[in-house]
Amino acid sequence: MPTHRELARDHGIALATATRVYTELAEAGLVVGEPGRGTFVREQFGYDGVEPQRVAHGNRVADLAFNQPLDPGQADDLRDRLRELAATGDIETLLVQHPPGGRSTDRAVVATHLLDAGIDVAPENVLLTGGAQHGLDTVLRALARPGDVIAVDELTYPGIKLIADVQGIELAAVRHTDRGMSLGSLEKLCRERSVKAVYTMPTLHNPLGSVMGADDRSRMAAVARRYDTFLIEDATYAFLAPDAPAPLYAVAPERTVYVASLSKNLATGLRFGFLVAPTAHRHRLVRTLKASSWGTPPIIAALAVAWLRSGAITRWTHQRRIDARSRQHVAARVFSGLDYRAHPAAYFGWLRLPSGIRAVQMERTLAAQGILVSTADEFSVRPHPPAALRISLSGTPTLATLERVLETIRTELPP
Structure with missing residues (x-):
C-alpha cells in the first residue's frame, strides 16, 4: 500500500x-x-472470523494455533463420571438452575483448590463462570464502562482484545519487558490518563511466557493503589509454574479480581472457570452473571467439582507440567539458533521471524502443509505488530508428531 x-x-x-x-x-x-x-x-483466505474455515480437519497435520492439552485416559474418566452422576440419588438437582456464581458447596471446593495457588479466600468471594473468557467478560461488564481505559501489555491475550472491542473499551498498550509489564511505563500511563484497570498475566504471560517477580508484583500493587485502579489477574496458565511468586490477589486483595479456569489442566470443551472477587465488587459481579448466563451449567459444575474432590485435577495438573516441559524441550532444540522465546514450563513459544519474512506469508505457507499457527497481529495492541508467530505446543497428539511439525516450520526459515 x-x-x-x-x-x-x-x-x-x-x-x-x-x-x-x-x-x-x-x-x-x-x-x-x-x-x-x-x-x-x-490475504483473506479464511483465517479470520467467528468460525474460521482454515484447513479441513482431515487435512490438518497439527493445530499449533490453539492449546488443547488432553491426556489419553480422560475420555474414559469422563464416561465413568457421567455414569456416577446418572447413578446418584440427587440427579434432579442437575435440572435445577443454580444461583448466579454457583452453589456455596461448589464454591467451597474451588476455594480449597485455590489454596494450592496461594490464595486463601472465603467461598463467598469465589464465583463460578463458564470459563476464563466468560470471567473476563463479566469483570469488564461489571466494573468498566464504554470509553474506559484498560492498561494491557503491548502483546496480550486476544480474548481481552475481543471483549474490549465489543464493549467499546479502550486498551492502552504498555511496554513489556523480560520481567513482565514495564511498571515505569504503566505509572507514566496512569499519570497521563485515567486508567480504570490493569489487565495482566503475571505468571506465564501469553504469548511471551514471562513471570513477574515478587518485588514487581508489590510495585504493581502500589501503582494501582496510588492511582486508585483495579487489577485483573489472568491466571489461565499459572498452574504450569507452581514455583512462581504469590498471585497479585494475595498482594492486593482489596483491588484485584483473579480470573482462572480448568480449561488447560482439565479440558477446553468443559467450560468451567472462576473469579475471586474483592468483597466490594462481589455484588456487582453477581448481578452481571445473573444478567448473562448465571454462571456454569449444573452438569459441568458437578463434573468439575467431582474431579476436584477426587484429586483427578491435581493428578492431571502434574501430568500437564511434565508434558509441557517435554514439549518445550523439543521446541528449544528444533528452534536452536532462531529468535525463539519461551518459558521452560509453557505450552507455547514466541518465534520472531528473520528479516524479510512476513508473518502472514508464513502462516499461509504452513497452512498449505496442514499446520496452523497464530501471527503476532492477533496479540498486538499496537498498530504495527512484529513479524512473529505464537507456536502452541499442545495441539498435536504426540511428542514425535510435534517434533516433525516443528522441523517442518524450521525448514521454511533461512538457516
Whole structure:
C-alpha cells in the first residue's frame, strides 16, 4: 500500500485522515502494518472470523494455533463420571438452575483448590463462570464502562482484545519487558490518563511466557493503589509454574479480581472457570452473571467439582507440567539458533521471524502443509505488530508428531 503521505497526496486528503483510514483498515483485518516495511493488504483466505474455515480437519497435520492439552485416559474418566452422576440419588438437582456464581458447596471446593495457588479466600468471594473468557467478560461488564481505559501489555491475550472491542473499551498498550509489564511505563500511563484497570498475566504471560517477580508484583500493587485502579489477574496458565511468586490477589486483595479456569489442566470443551472477587465488587459481579448466563451449567459444575474432590485435577495438573516441559524441550532444540522465546514450563513459544519474512506469508505457507499457527497481529495492541508467530505446543497428539511439525516450520526459515 502507499505510505500515509502518498495516500493523502494522491486523494487530496489530510495526513490525519489518511492515518485514520489505515487504522480502520487494520482494525477490520484488511491490512497489516509492518515496522520499517510499510502497510500490506492481508490475504483473506479464511483465517479470520467467528468460525474460521482454515484447513479441513482431515487435512490438518497439527493445530499449533490453539492449546488443547488432553491426556489419553480422560475420555474414559469422563464416561465413568457421567455414569456416577446418572447413578446418584440427587440427579434432579442437575435440572435445577443454580444461583448466579454457583452453589456455596461448589464454591467451597474451588476455594480449597485455590489454596494450592496461594490464595486463601472465603467461598463467598469465589464465583463460578463458564470459563476464563466468560470471567473476563463479566469483570469488564461489571466494573468498566464504554470509553474506559484498560492498561494491557503491548502483546496480550486476544480474548481481552475481543471483549474490549465489543464493549467499546479502550486498551492502552504498555511496554513489556523480560520481567513482565514495564511498571515505569504503566505509572507514566496512569499519570497521563485515567486508567480504570490493569489487565495482566503475571505468571506465564501469553504469548511471551514471562513471570513477574515478587518485588514487581508489590510495585504493581502500589501503582494501582496510588492511582486508585483495579487489577485483573489472568491466571489461565499459572498452574504450569507452581514455583512462581504469590498471585497479585494475595498482594492486593482489596483491588484485584483473579480470573482462572480448568480449561488447560482439565479440558477446553468443559467450560468451567472462576473469579475471586474483592468483597466490594462481589455484588456487582453477581448481578452481571445473573444478567448473562448465571454462571456454569449444573452438569459441568458437578463434573468439575467431582474431579476436584477426587484429586483427578491435581493428578492431571502434574501430568500437564511434565508434558509441557517435554514439549518445550523439543521446541528449544528444533528452534536452536532462531529468535525463539519461551518459558521452560509453557505450552507455547514466541518465534520472531528473520528479516524479510512476513508473518502472514508464513502462516499461509504452513497452512498449505496442514499446520496452523497464530501471527503476532492477533496479540498486538499496537498498530504495527512484529513479524512473529505464537507456536502452541499442545495441539498435536504426540511428542514425535510435534517434533516433525516443528522441523517442518524450521525448514521454511533461512538457516
